[in-house]
Amino acid sequence: MADGHNVRPLGTIKLPLLIDNQYIYQIFVVADIDIPVVLGYDFMYNNQCVIDVPNKNLLLNSQTVDCHLESQIPSLFKISIDKQVTIPPNSETIIHALPNEKLPYGTTMILDNTSQSFKNKGVLVAKSICTFKGDNLPLRVMNMTDLPQTLYKNTCVGTAETVCSENILGNINAEPDLVLPEHMQVVIEKCKSNLKVDQCKIVVDLLTKYSGAFAMSKMTWEFILDTDASGTGVGAVLSQINDEGKECVIAYFSRTLSKTERQYCVTRRELLAIVLAVKHFHHYLYGVNFTVRTDHGALNWLKNFKNPEGQLARWLEILGTYTFIIKHRAGLKHGNADGLSRRPCVNCKHCDTRDVTEVSYQIENPTIRSINMLDENETEDTPITTNWFNNKTPEEFKQAQLNDPVISRILTWKKSSEKPKWPEISHLSQHHKTYWSQWDRLTVVDGILYRKWENTTTNDINLQYVLPCADRNRVLLLLHNDQLGGHLGFKRTIARIRHRFYWAGYTSFVERWCKRCTACQKRNQPSHHTRGQMKTYIVGEPLERVSLDILGPVTQTCKGNKYVIVVTDYFTRYAEAYGVPDIKAQTVADKLLEEFICRYGLPLQIHTDQGSQFTSDLFIQLCNKLHIDKTRNSPFHPQSSGLVERLNRTIEDMISKFVPKHQKDWDQYLPYLMMAYRSSVHETLGETPWLM
Known part of the structure; x- marks a missing residue:
């Protein structure tokens, strides 16, 4: 070795060496070392090798070969289209692409993760294994839409990841070593007598294949x-x-x-x-x-x-x-x-995960459906039948859009493939910005601008004709004011418009039209009943108006009290509360007369709810005898007695903070707590009720 270590060779072998598209036969010495391949001096001398380190290349047999450090070869990189190509609708083809990184010859890669821009167009790229031969990479792509899709040069197709070809081939050729578990063998032995030989083999194969499931x-x-x-x-x-x-x-x-x-x-x-x-x-x-x-x-x-x-x-x-x-x-x-817990859905749009929010559709020979009496969710694909449409040709539809200052500019924008930038449209009207925000839903067919709209009831895709400003009043006359329109309401009229036409702000336009329709306004009744406005009752002196209410039932005390009679004055906010065992008319009348009227005097008016004790003959006779005006609030409308109802909640809050767990002596705390309430400053008055 170069570092001085002695390594014992295991043998020699003669193999073809592929370097930059040329095969060179060389004898290799096999040894137990970590370096994959070592090119020795004899190989370089026989093939006239010259190593150019600064330029990272190798001159081999008068041919330049690019060299790469293994650590500098990217593991993940992008793939871009080599040249522009148009894919027909609902078809697949082979295109050529190039890696965005400089790769050595023979690099094996896996293409995966189709780019989002392709998915938005409805174009899918098949996952594949490619070997870089120094030229183009063949890719299989499919157009899933009904429109031809153009893929431009240098557009990113997706990402690729370098892999070892030996690992790929090893995984492909490897035979799975599956063994039937012991507990499954027991099941097979019990079932053998009831199964034929071929059936038993099928069962064994299935249990072996899915042995990990149980x-x-x-x-x-x-x-x-x-x-x-x-x-x-x-x-x-x-x-x-x-x-x-x-x-x-x-x-x-x-x-x-x-x-x-x-x-x-x-x-x-x-x-x-x-x-x-x-x-x-x-x-x-x-x-x-x-x-x-x-x-x-x-x-x-x-x-x-x-x-x-x-x-x-x-x-x-x-x-x-x-x-x-x-x-x-x-x-x-x-x-x-x-x-x-779920049944598999067949062709269920909502159960599938979609990367594209809308799928592009094209209607052959698109025509504007006739204006007839239709249901809200009904569509009609018959030719144009009304006189107004029969007299118009596609050229007139096209010319009408060109005469509209807003739509004509949108048509000019759609001629180019790129969406205008925001600075280019920021100074334009709101209608221009509305069309700009729906750029992907606007399409031009035979020179006429349409908008794609999905019917949520039938899941169909319709093409809405972008209606010029000059024709909108005429369309509303036919769809609303005409005898076939029937002067129906806003919702039905907007449903008819939506199946056929579109323009920026059409919802508010149709709503204003229906509200200003003279025939509709003369006949239609208001949708709500007029109610009188609620007013604040004004009082000017103490005991001019007193409110009376009952709180309870609550926990029965040792004295037998189960309810609380609450009395408050509207002017001074002075309040009294009395514990009583029941709420019979006799009990309530006696407590009011003995504890309140005899102590503070006669009120001019008593206001209560419609409880049976307050509407009884006894209570009414008491008020008549004492010349007290008796009023009551509306049924199931406690807001009319808001003053005493709010006082009830205050009394409950105060008692709950002092009463023990058994809650059987709350009536003992009641006089002291009412004294505390009367001697505290009232938020509305700014003074204490006792002082008032």
Whole structure:
């Protein structure tokens, strides 16, 4: 070796050496060293080698070969298109690309991760293994849209990663060494008598191939039950933690929900999944400790539920015979049970992960659909039938857009492939900016500007004709004012417009049109009933107006009191509260007369709610005899008695801070707390109620 160590050679071998597209046969000495290949002096002398270190190249047989340090070869780099190419719609082709980095000849790479710009166009690049031969790299691309897509030169296709070709070939040619586990062999032995020879072989092959999907349970291992529920079914996975700390699957369970069960709320469905799974795996879980994992955090309260009734009580009784704990697991990590609870969707747009928010579509021979009486979500693909459209040709549609100052500028922009920069349009009108923000949805077909719109009901893609300003009034006359339009409301009119036309600000335009329609305004009734405005009741002296209310029921005290009669004056905010055992009309009338009126005098007006004790004949006769004006608030509208209702909350807050746990002596604190309230400064008055 160059460092002075002696290495014993293992032998020699003659092999072809590929250097920069030329094969040179050379005898190699095989030894146990870390360096992959050593080019000796005899090789360099026989092939007239000249090493140019500053320029990083090697002159080999009068041919220059670029040299690279292994540490400087990039492991991840971008691939760009070599020349411009147009891919027809719904087809695939082979294009040529070049790496953005300088790579040595023979570098093997894996092309992966199609660039986002290609995905937005609906173009996909196949994942492939390529070997760099110093020229172009062949790539297989597919156009998934109904429009031809142009790929420009030097556009990034994706990323590539260098790999060792020996590792790739080794992985491809390696035969998997699969052995049927012992517990599976026991199953096969039991089933052999019921299976034919070819059937038994198929079963063995399947069990061998998917041997990692199941494991043999052991009672010494901890059981884990993962459950989940969807709108159509429930699923569960029973697994265990083996001695190596690895989670192994024991069994799977799933079941569809009945029509009634699908009406359950989310929490009840998740609980049903646990009940069904525990009953299904009863022979595993009965008498052992296990953990239930769910992605529904609300089930953590399961064992703390008080006084369960009905179905919930029956479910909890079933679960009460098992010993388990519930843990919450994030939904992203709960895919095993989640997948079992869902049916696979066929052509389900919402279940697939889409990298492109909108797919480009093209309608052959696009025409503006006729204006007829249609349902909101109904479309019509028949030719133009109205006189206004029959008299117009595609050239007239095109010319009408060119005459519009806003749309004509948009058409000029669309002639170029690049979207204008913000500084170029920042000084323009709001309509220009609206079209600019929808650049990807605007398309030009035969010189006419359209906007792509997706019908959320039918999931169809429609082309909306961008209507010039000069034709908008005429269209509204046909779709709203005409006898086929029927003078329908804003929502139906905008639905008809949306199926056929588009222009910036069309929603507000249609709304103003419907509101200014004379025929509609004469006939339509207002959508709401006019109500009188609420006013503040003004009082000018004490006892001019008194509000009366009842607080309770609360905990019964040792004296038998269960309710509180609250009286407050609107002018002074002076308040009194009396504990009473009941709220009969006789009790309320006696307390008001003896404790309040006899002490403070007659009020001019008493305001109450519509409680039976206040509307009784006894209470009304009392007010009439004392010449007191009796008023009441609206039913189920406590805002009319806001003063006394707010006082009720204040009294509750004060009592709750002093009353002991048994809460049976709150009436003893009541006089002292009311004194504290009356002697404190009221926020509205700026003075104490006692002083007022």
